[in-house]
Amino acid sequence: MQQDLIPHLFRTEYSKIVAVLSRLLGLQHLDVAEDIAADTFLAAMEIWPYKGVPTNPEAWVYVVAKNKVRNHLARSAIFMKKVAGGLARDASQIEYPEIDLSEQNISDSQLQMLFAVCHPALSVEAQLGLALKVLCGFGIEEIANALLSNKDTIQKRLYRAKKALREVGLKMELPNASAINERLDSVLTTLYLLFNEGYYSESDDNVLREDLCREAIRLTGLLIENEATRQPEVLALMALMHFHSSRFAARKNERGEMILYDDQDEQLWDREMITKGVYYLHAASQGERLSKYHLEASIAYWHTQKADTKEKWDNILQLFNKLLRLQYSPAAALNRTYALYKVHGRAKAIEEAEKMSLSDNHYYHILLGSLYSGVDNSCALTHLDVAYELAKSAAEKAMILKKCAKLRKWMLRHGFYYMYNKP
């Protein structure tokens, strides 16, 4: 029973140790910090299975990690003395810096690490990979699965990312007041992508996907805990994440197949998550700025109301109008068109959808498939066929096939109806 605790403990503690040690040793020694953390867990794996898990595993891990840091410092001091000129004092006289693994220092260090890995000098892919590795304690294979890549690519990406970090000469610190908003933008983008990677990813590993979302929420929480970074956009992003996460249990059936929003069992929605989301959205509405996170969180809020009211869709349409003016994205354009259908009817939505140049996007064809259903069924089926060809994951392909089958059944039924009711 207690053995089950280990993998998660490692994941959490790894990121804490790496952050604290990077702050202590300097970000240019990130690799050393990672090695020490990994060595610590290696020691646990060698000892715990035989002697039992200690009563306080975290404390054990911290003691071992601290010892390993001291050994490392002593070794490098000896190296300095023997090889690099003998200026360092006797190894026995080294003054060890204090290794502060207090809760406060851990969260401060992780926050600084968050800003470091989200530095604009790094590509977005590098930021995501590095965040998963050093802040979420994911292994290379988990990262590869989560980001639909392979181990080699991820390994190279991380190597390059760390090199870039060293070259920028970044320090473990919060950006100063004048730079913090700009840097915060890039942190929020990364957290947003991290969450979306979990929520919309085509990876079939559901557990991993939910972990990704939870980690994104945890890291956003770090920003909220600190006064300097508790900005309205951060609170809005947190609200958005909570509203989406509330539907986790309702999104998949027991066979792991995707259940679309309309078919979800509302009883499975997590009310507590929704309440927290409302709290964060309310807190986010204190400032002047209306960010895309505010708009997306408000849209997500309306989706926590299952009933199809006019008020709901009116609001969603206007929010998408605003969101698109702020920043275009194909997903927003397609979702807006669905809202347009709900407010102004099929004909209007089809007219606007046909003007979009998104024919290589499978969601575009799913949307047109459902808009044409019942109006021009053969056209609907053509779009669903294209969507099926373009879809990448098995879950999505299965969902599209289900729609096709439903439509064919409907056509059959209505076909008979027309046959029997011919004048």
Added chain:
Amino acid sequence: MEKFILIFRHEDGSKIASPEQMQVWMKQTMDWIGGIAAQNKFVEGNGLPFHNARVVGHKGVVTNGPFGDIKETIGGFIIVKAESVDEAVAFAKGCPVLQGEGNTVEVRRVAADDGVH
């Protein structure tokens, strides 16, 4: 892809319509702009409130205006991306301002900042 500005000329809506009607127009305008933005063709835009407007004339003569004599004043604008003036005109045709007789949308190409214009 070039940029075009769509300039709306119309009477001060608040003088001829109820607040309710104004709200309907506002929603229609937002839907119209949303439709352009959904094609990734929206650049920017804004309304120009009639309230507290001034016209500064020759020799610095300041008047409240430009209303009074001129029926068609500028009430707002948007800038769109379009392949041609015809596409920009097609966008303009959807503008809710045109529901009012005598109102117009002027379509003008925005000079590219490329040193040629």
